[in-house]
Amino acid sequence: MEKFGKSQSVKRIEDLRFLTGEGRYVDDIVPDGALYCYFLRSPVAHGEITALDVDDAREMPGVHLVATVEDLIASGMKIGLGGTLVTNRDGTKGAAPERPMLAKDRVRHVGEPIAMIVAESLAEARDAAEVIMLDIDDLPVHIGLATGGPEIHPEAPDNIAFDWGLGDAEATQAAIAEAAHVVTCEVMDNRVIVNAMEPRGCYAEVVDGKLHVAVNGQGVWVPKKDLMDHFGLSADEVRVTNPDTGGGFGMKAMRYPETFCAAFAARALGRPTRWMSDRSEAMQTDNAGRDLTTKATLAFDANYRMTAYSIETIANMGAYNSQFAQPIQTELFSKVLMGTYDVQNAFMQVTGIFTNTTPVDAYRGAGRPEAIFVLERTVDEAARQLGLDPWELRLKNFIKPDQFPYTSVTGLTYDVGDFAMVLNSASQAADREGFAKRAEASRAAGKLRGQGLCYYIESILGDPSETTTVAFTGDGARMYVGTQSNGQGHETVYAQFLEDHSGIPVDKIEIVQGDSDLIARGGGTGGSRSVTVQNTATLATVEAMVSAFTAFLADAEGVDAAAVSFDDERFRINGSNLTPTMLEVAEMAREAGRDDLLKHSARITLDNRSFPNGAHVAEVEIDPETGVVRVDRYTVVDDFGNLINPMLAEGQVHGGVVQGIGQALTERVVFDEDGQLLTATFMDYGMPRADDVPMIAFSTECTPSLYNPMGMKGCGEAGTVGALAAISNAVVDALWGIGVRHVEMPFTPHRIWQVIEDAKKNSAAA
Numbered sequence: 001m002e003k004f005g006k007s008q009s010v011k012r013i014e015d016l017r018f019l020t021g022e023g024r025y026v027d028d029i030v031p032d033g034a035l036y037c038y039f040l041r042s043p044v045a046h047g048e049i050t051a052l053d054v055d056d057a058r059e060m061p062g063v064h065l066v067a068t069v070e071d072l073i074a075s076g077m078k079i080g081l082g083g084t085l086v087t088n089r090d091g092t093k094g095a096a097p098e099r100p101m102l103a104k105d106r107v108r109h110v111g112e113p114i115a116m117i118v119a120e121s122l123a124e125a126r127d128a129a130e131v132i133m134l135d136i137d138d139l140p141v142h143i144g145l146a147t148g149g150p151e152i153h154p155e156a157p158d159n160i161a162f163d164w165g166l167g168d169a170e171a172t173q174a175a176i177a178e179a180a181h182v183v184t185c186e187v188m189d190n191r192v193i194v195n196a197m198e199p200r201g202c203y204a205e206v207v208d209g210k211l212h213v214a215v216n217g218q219g220v221w222v223p224k225k226d227l228m229d230h231f232g233l234s235a236d237e238v239r240v241t242n243p244d245t246g247g248g249f250g251m252k253a254m255r256y257p258e259t260f261c262a263a264f265a266a267r268a269l270g271r272p273t274r275w276m277s278d279r280s281e282a283m284q285t286d287n288a289g290r291d292l293t294t295k296a297t298l299a300f301d302a303n304y305r306m307t308a309y310s311i312e313t314i315a316n317m318g319a320y321n322s323q324f325a326q327p328i329q330t331e332l333f334s335k336v337l338m339g340t341y342d343v344q345n346a347f348m349q350v351t352g353i354f355t356n357t358t359p360v361d362a363y364r365g366a367g368r369p370e371a372i373f374v375l376e377r378t379v380d381e382a383a384r385q386l387g388l389d390p391w392e393l394r395l396k397n398f399i400k401p402d403q404f405p406y407t408s409v410t411g412l413t414y415d416v417g418d419f420a421m422v423l424n425s426a427s428q429a430a431d432r433e434g435f436a437k438r439a440e441a442s443r444a445a446g447k448l449r450g451q452g453l454c455y456y457i458e459s460i461l462g463d464p465s466e467t468t469t470v471a472f473t474g475d476g477a478r479m480y481v482g483t484q485s486n487g488q489g490h491e492t493v494y495a496q497f498l499e500d501h502s503g504i505p506v507d508k509i510e511i512v513q514g515d516s517d518l519i520a521r522g523g524g525t526g527g528s529r530s531v532t533v534q535n536t537a538t539l540a541t542v543e544a545m546v547s548a549f550t551a552f553l554a555d556a557e558g559v560d561a562a563a564v565s566f567d568d569e570r571f572r573i574n575g576s577n578l579t580p581t582m583l584e585v586a587e588m589a590r591e592a593g594r595d596d597l598l599k600h601s602a603r604i605t606l607d608n609r610s611f612p613n614g615a616h617v618a619e620v621e622i623d624p625e626t627g628v629v630r631v632d633r634y635t636v637v638d639d640f641g642n643l644i645n646p647m648l649a650e651g652q653v654h655g656g657v658v659q660g661i662g663q664a665l666t667e668r669v670v671f672d673e674d675g676q677l678l679t680a681t682f683m684d685y686g687m688p689r690a691d692d693v694p695m696i697a698f699s700t701e702c703t704p705s706l707y708n709p710m711g712m713k714g715c716g717e718a719g720t721v722g723a724l725a726a727i728s729n730a731v732v733d734a735l736w737g738i739g740v741r742h743v744e745m746p747f748t749p750h751r752i753w754q755v756i757e758d759a760k761k762n763s764a765a766a
Contacts, residue, residue, distance in 0.1 A: 009647030012492045013506070014485075023244045026216040027276045030203045034272035035064055037262050038125035040115040041284070042107035044136055045143070045356040045675020046150070049105055051135035054115055060131060062124030065265055067116045069102040072264060078230045079104070081255050083321030086164050086330050086352075094162030094352065097153035099320035101257040107136060108152055108319035109356050110675055111284030113257050118265045118273060141356045141675040145293050145314050152319065152354045161317045161352035164330040166337075166410060172347040175308035179299035183382040188744045189370050189724075191291035191316070191669040192662070193283050193685060194363055196486075198246025200286060201276035202259045204266035212239045213263050216246070218253040219484045219524020220516045226255050227263060242514030248486035249659075250362030251287050253526050254323040283680045288669065289363025291316040292329055292370060296378040299345075304388060306397045308345040309338060311374060315352050318359035325361045326352060332367030334410045335459035339375045340419045340613060341397045346409040356675040364659055365717040366527065368458055369724055376454040376725035384736060390729070391427065394455055395420055405706075412459060414611050415706040422639050422701045423455060426615035429699055430635035438619070448622040449632070450734025454725035457613040460532070460714035461606065463523030468537040469601040470498070470545060472586035476508030479538075482522020483530040484514050488716060489648045490530060497535045497644055501542045502582045503569035521603075528714030531644065532610055536708050540602035548597055549585045553578075556588070610705040612713035614638035616657070616722035618730040624738075627753025629665055629731060635697040636722065641705045641713035649715045650698045656719020657696055662688035664727040668746050686746070739763055 017023055054066040072079050079101050085094040098104070103114045115132060119125035140150035147158045176182055204213045211233065215223055220240040227238050245252065258275050265273045277285070292315040299308040315329035330350050338346055383390035398419040399406050406414045435451050442449035469480040479498055483490060495509040512518060523529065546566045553571055554561040563574040570579045580588065589597035619633040636653055643649050666686030670678040679685040704711025724745070731747050732740075739759040743751065 007643045007646060010492060010496055010645055012489045012648065013495065014489065014491045025198055025244050025246060026201045026203060026214050027274070029214070029243055030274045031205050031272040034203055034274040035118050035120060035265070035269065036122040036125050037258070037265060037273050037275040038117045038119070038122060038129055039113040039258065040117065040129045040132055040134070042103060042110055042112040042114055042136070044107060044138055045110050045141045046139040046152070047107055047136035048139060049103060049107065049114070049134070050137050051133055052114065053133040056131045056133070057117060057128040060124065060128040062120035063117060063128045064120070064269055064271070065118040066128065067102070067261065067264065068114070069100050069104045072101060075264065075268070076232065077260070077264060081257065083323055083325060084327055085321070086162050086326045088163045089165040094326050095153065095156035095160065096321065097155040101260050109358055110677055111281070111358065112319070113261070116261045116265065118269065141673070143355050143357055143671050143673070143675050145316055145353070147351060147353055152356060156354050159354045161321065161354050162326055162330070163351055165347070165349045166334050167347035168345070169347045172308050172310050172345045175345040176297060176299045176310060179307055180302040181300040181304070181386055182297060183378065183385050184295065184297045185378040185381040186293070186295045187374055187377050188293045189290045189373055190663065190667070190745050191360070192289045192363060192667045193669055194249050194251040194286055194289060195282070195687060196247030196249060196251060199277040199279060199282040200252060200256065200258070202262055203272060203274040204263040205272035206266055206270060210237055210239055211263060211267060212241070213259060214241045214243060215259060216252065217242055217484070218248045218486060218526055219522060220514055221522050222524060223255070223259065224516045227260070230260055231263070240516045242484050245484070245486045248525065249364045250366050250526060251289070252486070253524065254287055254361055279682065280680045283685065284358060284677055286358070287322050287361035288318065288358050289360065290370060290663070291360050294374045296374050298378050298382050300382070300386070304386065304393060304396060306341055306343045309343055310347045311349070313350040315350055316357065316360050317352050317354055318357045319354060320359050322359040322361035324366070325359060328362055328367045329370060333371045335412055336368050336371045336457050338409050339372060340399055340417070340455055340457050342399045342403065344409050357671055362526070364656060364720045368717070369721045372454065372456045372721050373724040373728070376456070377728055380452070380725070380729040380732070390453055391423065394453070395423065412609065415608065416703045417611065417613060417639065418701070418703050419455065419613065422613065422637050423615050425699070425701050426617055426635060426637040429637055429697055430617035430633070435619070442621050446624070448624060448734040448738070450620050450622070450730040450732065452618045452620070452726045452728065452730025452733055454616045454722045454729065455613070456616070456718070456722040457611055458528065458714065458718050458721055459609050459611060460528040460717070461609040462527030462529030462533070464533065464607070465603060465605040466523050466533040466537040467521055467601060467603040468534065468541040469599065470541055471599040472583070474590070476510065476583070477504050478510045478512055480512045480519050481534050482519055482524070483534050484525045486525060488530065488652065493531055493645050493648055494534065494538065498538055498542070501539060501568055502545065504582050508583065528716040528718070530716070532708055532712045532714050533606060535644070535710060535712065536606060537602055537604045539709060540604050541600055544602050545582065545600045548600065549582070552589055552594065552597055553585060606708055608707040610641065610707050610713040612638065612640050612715060612718050614718065614722060616726035618726040620727065620730040620734055622731070622734050622752060624756050627749035627751070627756065629747045629752055631661060631665070631692065631694050631727065634694050636719070638700050638715070638718060639703055639713070640700055640715045641702060642711040643700065644712070646700070652715045653698055653719040654696050656717060656721070657723045658688055658693050660720045660723020661692055661727060664724055664745050665692060665747050668748065
């Protein structure tokens with residue numbers, strides 16, 4: 001680990017560009033003369049469209065096009081946005097109601113697009129929307145987390161999107177019935193609005209007969225495939241690019257109506273078109289995250305060993321199936337259902353429901369934070385009810401190092417881990433022994449202090465295949481990658497890794513991403529896959545380069561290939577003083593006319609996931625007079641396997657923890673009984689602020705993954721996976737001593753003040 005780039009904290013290359021305003025985001029690079037798209041959206045959550053007259057709008061100044069769903073259909077477009085379906089317990093597929101790009105006959109959530117106006121300016125497009133005659137007959141609204149209620153889709157009786165299950169229900173129930181101790185816990189995982197720094201946007205143009213769409217998403221290949229599908233175009237007729245993107249978090253990986261509508265307008269008008277969401281529009285239309293409630297049952301034998309685990313979940317899909325919504329709270333949740341505990345009796349049942357709210361899909365962690373939150377809240381609840389130390393209860397039930405490789409109850413094989421080592425390290429890093437003294441100091445100041453632990457495990461992979469291409473340019477190298485940075489620091493870590501294994505200086509490496517014309521295939525960014533999969537592909541590409549250059553040098557020097565070696569910096573030839581670098585050999589090949597040696601590619605497929613894991617320890621202090629919860633200390637010890645750049649890993653963890661703090665303390669999505677979103681501005685929706693976040697202590701312990709050659713494990717979503725339960729357990733710990741037994745996220749001042757007051761009344765009544 002002594003060389004630059006080998007587990008060393010190198011500052012991000014791209015930060016200078018971003019911090020000096022040189023980032024190039026989609027709204028910065030629209031073609032000259034692009035027309036503005038604006039969407040007339042539903043003002044109600046549920047209703048029949050009885051009148052839609054756009055004729056006057058078409059005559060408004062500056063207007064080039066006003067389109068409804070009928071116009072899209074007339075053009076031959078495929079108007080339904082599809083979503084992945086799970087298999088129900090009875091073997092059928094989940095419900096698949098049509099989700100039209102523009103509303104067709106009925107609207108099903110506030111903000112659903114009804115018509116698109118395309119004009120010379122945004123102001124003119126807005127003015128035209130004002131003169132559209134729209135009549136909607138209101139229908140009853142269903143927003144609660146329950147089946148039944150007013151019908152939203154005829155394809156989904158009782159508003160059930162799916163009924164999914166996994167595991168042996170009979171064996172699990174038998175184990176619970178025989179258990180010495182049984183603990184039940186009900187938890188609500190509150191809906192959040194993602195609020196990426198840069199809202200969604202796109203532009204579209206037709207260049208030499210080819211449709212070009214630029215998106216600020218998480219990759220270009222899924223949008224390209226979708227555009228081909230919806231417009232009936234060939235691969236050669238579509239190009240998708242993805243410039244700098246200001247945050248994604250899963251939300252920007254999905255298909256949305258606006259992209260296709262902008263492309264429709266560009267093709268229809270022969271002019272470039274542009275669209276950028278404003279913040280309130282984003283809050284009403286971006287896929288939301290979480291929004292589920294779960295009842296969990298955990299059984300123990302007389303020695304407090306876990307014997308069975310059962311959960312029943314109701315998960316909100318919103319008004320339609322979004323792209324990955326059905327698998328998120330089912331298949332992805334199940335990947336870490338039993339966490340780090342050695343239990344082979346488990347059953348999981350999930351009911352997905354449709355409601356008259358914005359669709360719900362992946363948000364940082366996508367199912368795994370939800371699963372770990374339920375499990376770790378239940379383990380903590382069990383420790384309290386049974387009078388046990390929550391740390392010791394976890395240690396007793398951990399999968400032991402000598403049990404690896406370990407096949408979990410849901411069929412995943414964990415390759416390696418030492419959970420006790422990580423937990424013991426976290427105990428020291430968090431100064432667990434000093435907690436009692438800190439709690440006493442809080443009491444003396446009239447405050448309540450609590451400590452919460454969460455031990456999480458992640459299951460990461462996403463698309464298991466990826467390609468890296470390296471092309472020598474004369475003064476350096478250009479590296480083409482199939483992932484897409486949304487702010488994670490890919491330009492730094494990829495160049496760092498290539499330098500480490502090829503000797504090409506970082507300042508001579510240009511990272512190219514996000515262009516379907518330049519990069520034939522790619523898996524995009526999602527599921528914490530990027531560094532693990534892309535760098536494994538880079539390693540294979542370097543091996544191909546070394547092999548090709550070795551043969552070239554051997555031929556040039558008249559020696560056997562076995563006499564040529566490469567030491568990650570220079571080639572060396574037995575009996576020769578010639579020690580060229582990779583760039584120097586490339587130049588030799590260029591001068592010899594060997595252009596075939598100036599570009600190298602390798603594609604890999606990983607056979608297995610990796611399993612980052614770790615301990616989060618939160619300490620909160622609560623003011624009982626105001627209900628304000630302050631996160632005072634936060635400690636993370638992670639096992640990410642071998643690290644390339646620890647500083648970037650720490651930054652990813654910090655960001656994930658802050659998003660967890662936001663969901664736990666401040667972020668609350670509120671719909672009224674008519675389905676109106678009451679938290680559609682930053683005046684109403686509580687984003688976490690700097691003073692909500694303490695200094696976050698971060699360290700790592702390492703058990704290298706056996707499932708990729710570098711021993712790496714993903715880190716992008718891990719911070720959020722561990723944060724929710726750690727903070728929740730800390731809040732419960734602080735309140736337990738005054739008789740509070742249950743409180744739901746978010747732990748807002750009013751909510752906490754109310755449960756404290758209720759506990760006082762109950763105590764007085766007793």
